[in-house]
Amino acid sequence: MTQLIEALRATATRWRAGNQEHPGGVVLVWEGEVYGWKNxxxxxxxxxxxxxxxxxxxxxxxxxxxxxxNGAKAWVAVDPDGR
Incomplete structure (x- = not known):
């Protein structure tokens, strides 16, 4: 799980570096690729x-x-330790 979390963080960091007009918020990732941003x-x-x-x-x-x-039901925080 830790490798996945680190990969997601790295992907989001790269996207943020190239899209500085979107400070804060959340970077949305599907199958390893950024597809969007929300405030x-x-x-x-x-x-x-x-x-x-x-x-x-x-x-x-x-x-x-x-x-x-119908979309997802909820956002759930991912425990980087897999618990």
Whole structure:
């Protein structure tokens, strides 16, 4: 799990470096690629389950529950230690 978290953080950091007009907020990642940004963590139903969001501090959240058609049910903080 730690490798995944570090990879997500690195991906978000690279994106932020090239998109400095979007300070703060969360970087949205699907299958290892950035596809969007939001000014705050919100609207899980607008994301498919399995999407990750990385905030400015490096905290990683995962969209869980729901389905691809109706979107996710909630954002859940990912424990970097896998607990």
């Amino acid at each position: 705050e963590l919100r609207d899980p139903e607008s994301e498919r389950p399995g999407t990750y969001a990385v905030d400015k501090a490096g905290v990683v959240f995962k969209a869980e529950g729901g389905d691809n058609y």
